[in-house]
Amino acid sequence: MKIKFNPLTIKKIKRFKSIKRGFFSFIIFILLIIFSCFAELFINSRALIVYYNKKIYFPTYGKMIPGRNFGLAYDFETNYRDLKNKFKEENNGNWVMLPVVPYNAYENDFKEGAYPPFPPSIKDKHYLGTDKSGRDILARLFYGFRIAIIFSFSLLLINYFIGISIGCIMGYFGGTFDIIFQRIIEIWSNIPFLYVVIIISSIIEPNIFILILIMVFFGWIGMTWVMRTMTYKEKEREYVLSAKSIGCSNVRIIFKHILPNTISIIVTYAPFSISSGIVALTSLDYLGFGLRIPTPSWGELLQQGWSNLSDYWIAGSVIIAMIFVLTLVTFIGEAVREAFDPKLHTIYE
């Protein structure tokens, strides 16, 4: 099946593509996300392939393989880096293929006679060094990025779903419903969000779902105002009137007719919501109210960086990573806004 795009949408996409800065940012960003989805293949302590006694193992996904399986004297997870060295020494045709960064985000890599954090080293394959507990910073950055992205996308979806629905309904029906909800939202938005998050997460250690839930609890408001105004404006248009006159249901009018005409607003807001989601998670983690320790997180790295300023690579890596990702998102947002500029295309004229 071929997806048929509205000619206007095609125009918008073309325009978006023509804005080079935004378009490339978009591609890089998508690549980053895809890359992070398969991060286990690039940054992981488990080997990609182990060839041992004429059998091939793929340890990356699936069950833990105890060391005893490869002729080591222990029952816990095989240390594949050691295994590789061992095979090399023995030289009986067995081999191990490790990922580019052979560390996961949790394990502590210590050295004899020195104490973490260790500076970046290509020899040890800690390309960005390690943190205070000897964990690889690149691994923590990357897995942290994945969590932040999942977090902000889910947050965005749920927020927008609730915000758009309520906003549209308020704008479309108006009247008492509108007034009541306006007041509710006004009261709601006066609850100090940060305090509530801090209070809740000091009582329970939130996991990613609870954290999203808490954030949604306050996050849906922003979208309602915008959608309410837009719907108010749109519902007076002739096309809504004609849809009504041929007997379309309210639901159909809202979702089929009004929503597509307000989509440009929604799309323009989206990238900025993503970046604010990332920032929110990072700051909560920084303050120690975020995800359960030791989940890899940018905020926690930032916190470590601040308390160990002389170990520049910790703060350095995470700040550069943040600037990089947030800039990407901002560029995308800018381009989207320009591509969707209603001054350039309107649907109702």
Next chain:
Amino acid sequence: MKNKYYILILLIFIMIFFGCDKKKVNKLNKSEYIFEAPISTEKIPDDVVWLTNDTDPIFSSPDAKKGGILRGYIINFPNTFRTVGPDSNNSFRSYILDNQLSLINLHPNTENIIPELATHWAFDKDKKTMYFKLNKSAKWSDGMPVTAHDFAYTLEFMRSKHIVAPWYNDFYTEYIDKVIVYDDYTLAVKATRAMPDLHFFVGISPTPRHYYSKLDENFVKDYNWKIVPNTGPYNITKFKKGESVVFERKKNWWGENLRYNKNRFNVDKVIFTVIKDTNMIWEYFKKGKIDVFPLYDPEYWYKKSDIPIFQDGYAVKLCFFNDTRRSPQGFYLNQDKDIFKDQNVRYAFAYGMNVKKVIEKILRNDYYRLEHAYVGYGKYSNNKIKARRYDLDKVEYYMKKSGWKRGDDGIWVKNGLRFSVEVSYSLDSHTSRLVVFKEEALKAGIELKLDKLDGAANYKKVMEKKHDVAYWGWSTNERPSYWQVYHSDNAHKSQTNNITNTDDPELDKLINKYRNSISEKERIELSLIIQEKLHEICAYVPTFMMPFGRQGYWRWWRLPEIPATKNSETSFYLDDSAFDPFGANLGGRFWFDEKLYKDIIKKMKNGIKMDPVTIIDKTYKMDNIK
């Protein structure tokens, strides 16, 4: 029109300032009541032996000079200056309490009784009563003499409902029976029952009866910011809420020339400034705006202090070993949780904690393994007990013995139950240690889920016994007190200290016997047996101890030849450290060397470097550590 507003505003201000003030003054003066205890008609038995102590070694330096200002810090401004009642249990309280002397104290090195407000004391044969002769020159900071009535008033005060302090209400009812006044300067304090180490309980402090008059329900509110007269060397003279508190040395303090106080309490002023963040405090110290900084953390001692002020010898690094009671830090397993009801699982847990690796790799090999919960109590410690070392074979042995198997992810499972437990803790600095424990425990097939909570929430969780494992440490008492932490009286209910829910009839019997015995010999024997029993139950996995204190200070500060006492340590604040400004038993030993100060300031200005100074004092190093 404008003028009218001005007048109105002025009026409001006047009302705010004077209105409130007047009200308070009225309240405090509302009665002229002064407590007076009845004079006892009985006489002190003739056969009691009056004791004093003027032979123990002096622990100050004859070179000490008076003068100077010590600048310290506090993280939070206290919520109140009251030392009892709501919000009073803050870290600042010890600075106030340290200036409230008691009848007697303990020598920091010999741990013998030394005089404080009392000059002589005597024990009654009933083992319940102790007699005291007061120092007649002892005065409150407002010039009033300290009399026996002030001690009787302490009981009245501490038992009052108006102070809203149930713990004190209890203590002064359950432990202290009465204070008998024989005359203004002779008294007896009687405990409710015969007990061992009576002097720990009955050597109470006086309370200024002339100051408090009659207590009423407004006590908590009225005395929030009152500076109560005290008997110690310093008192608060100035404070700015939220910013700073100034303690000033009393001119002609009555106790200045007592044997154990000579050459101590030398600085004129001690200023505590509120600095909200540890990193900021460190920056203040580096700039010389703070005089002393705790360096007990290996990271500060080895790495962060590797900076010009230390390299150029402007500031000194001090490490003093001590020989004192060790806080039982470690993992407390909640035996009310199904998983820890099995002793084998508790053993496996203990063998799965790689304390050695944490010490070697994170703590730079300078903490020591804590062998059991009661190290450093002298004869009361059973030094034969050795903590269980990390041993994967033993973990396997005990888990298999109880019928557990390794699951797909390597974690032990049995009947759908995984060996996965939450470890509750609250301090940021513990995270880097716990992540190593976690990774190492994984090898042993134990999953630790780290549950970092805010301090108050963590305390609540553990006190309600909702934790699986608490990463916790208790403060210490003079003698091991087993009842509160391990007796079944305190198990299975919230708000008690038995956080492991230990409930063992045999242990109960031993603890009861230990509590009720007044023979020191028997208590020591029992103590050793109880510790063995606790080791066998294995509800607590000991981790580290730090048998030393470490501080950094600017070089113009001087300390006696032996810089600290046997019982000195370093906490985050100054109290009990080598720079404890007030502590009656071990504080105030340092002094300010003005000549050195001028010299060093000059050298710093001219960029003249000196040799770095690191003092390591091993006088009180424990015998059984390397």
